[in-house]
Amino acid sequence: MVRMTRRHSALLGAGLLAAPHIANAQANRLAVSIWGGSWRDMVQKQVAEKFTRETGATVEFQTGGTVDRLNRARLSRAQPEADLTFTTSHFGWLYANDNLYETLDLSKVPNAANLVEQAKISPFHIGSWAYVYTIGYRPDLMPGRSFTSWADLWEPWMAGKLAAPDFDPSHIIVASAILEGGDALTWERGQARLRRLKPSFKAFYTNDANSQQLIGSGETPVQVILSMNAHHMVNEGINIRLAIPKEGAVLGVDTVAIMKGSRRQELAYRFINTCLDPTVQAAIAADKKGSPTVSNARLDPAVAALPGVFTTPEQWRTQALIIDHRLRAEKTNEWRRWFQENIIAG
Structure with a gap:
């Protein structure tokens, strides 16, 4: 039988006391997989900052190339490194086919009610910008x-x-x-x-x-x-x-999805809802000069007039080759x- 000394007992007690704080800190952090450079910077500025103000949760970005991040997700499927992943619509299907995505419950994403049809990619991933x-x-x-x-x-x-x-x-x-x-x-x-x-x-x-x-x-x-x-x-x-x-x-549609096995799904849904907020979508369009994926975003007229920026059902229908x-x-x-x-x- 191993005798536990007072010192061991004290350390164990300290560890037990600290554990809830560590767990709480982990629970209040969202890991997001995305490309690096200007893409990471844009999501940090336009989405993550608002998300953190509203939830108090911090965002940790994991960056890399499209193929590299898919391979990392495959290797870490038992314990996913990321809670959310941004990738292209077709690469998102590779994740989904490998059972790496959760099925989305869009009732937890109120702003998804305004998704344009072209952004409804699958039951697992939806458009974040186009x-x-x-x-x-x-x-x-x-x-x-x-x-x-x-x-x-x-x-x-x-x-x-x-x-x-x-x-x-x-x-x-x-x-x-x-x-x-x-x-x-x-x-x-x-x-x-x-x-x-x-x-x-x-x-x-x-x-x-x-x-x-x-x-x-x-x-x-x-x-x-x-x-x-x-x-x-x-x-x-x-x-x-x-x-x-x-x-x-x-x-082209870039998408967002929740990774299978994420333990922070409530925060992940909050992040997706923030991304689809019409004011955030307008800011993303102004930053990257792309199309919002919700119909109620109100763009600066100069941005809305740019070729390849779609803001009306007619533009989506007649100008997009899908x-x-x-x-x-x-x-x-x-x-x-x-x-x-x-x-x-x-």
Whole structure:
């Protein structure tokens, strides 16, 4: 039998007394997984600060790339590191398919009553803000040219002028399929057309910074570009114009979800509700120049007028080209592999 000394007894007693305080501190902290840099800063400023004022709970951010964070979540599924995760709509389906997300009870998110239909991604994740990938170009370097259709990228005068992301070719793959009478499900119908696009390409960018460098320098005066990046560069004095093709600009939706097994679900629901607050949504739109995902956000007219910022049902219906999010998750690797072998390296 082990004899417990007075010193051991005192330490144990102190530990028992401290335990509730430690547990309470942990309960009053929310761990949020998100990309780093300006995305983390934006959510901290526009969402977390308001959430902390209203709840007293602190927010801890876990940052990393889209794929890295998914892999970390898979490895820590028994004891999730994060309570909430922001990721793209299609990557969110990869989480959901791996049973990493809780099913959302939107009755606990009053502001979700105003979600636009396009932000209702699944029973597990919903849209937090939206944007488009579309045709962006330098009118000073492309005098007299305009873009009314994705088909314009195939014009002879486009030779050696185009850049597109190498990490996600879904935008141009689906646009090409649509031009051939297909869609994302029948994407192979656009393969021959895509091969004919090869003379238009000058480069393939690897990240946002690379995209901005290529179009900012004029090396690629036309891009399949993230609308938020284009608006950011315009604010910095670069002459970039965004076109919304008649087929639609490819919609991107970033989403938020509660991780399976989170022990702070009440706080997580409060955080989601804060994110969907109409004043917060308007602030996010002003910061990132994207679309709010609730219908009652009131944007500054100058922001609302920007191409790719949707504020009315008509804009969502006519200007957004939506790739089924679950299908996109299933096809991402296949599309990337085909594009690498046949367009980038072919």
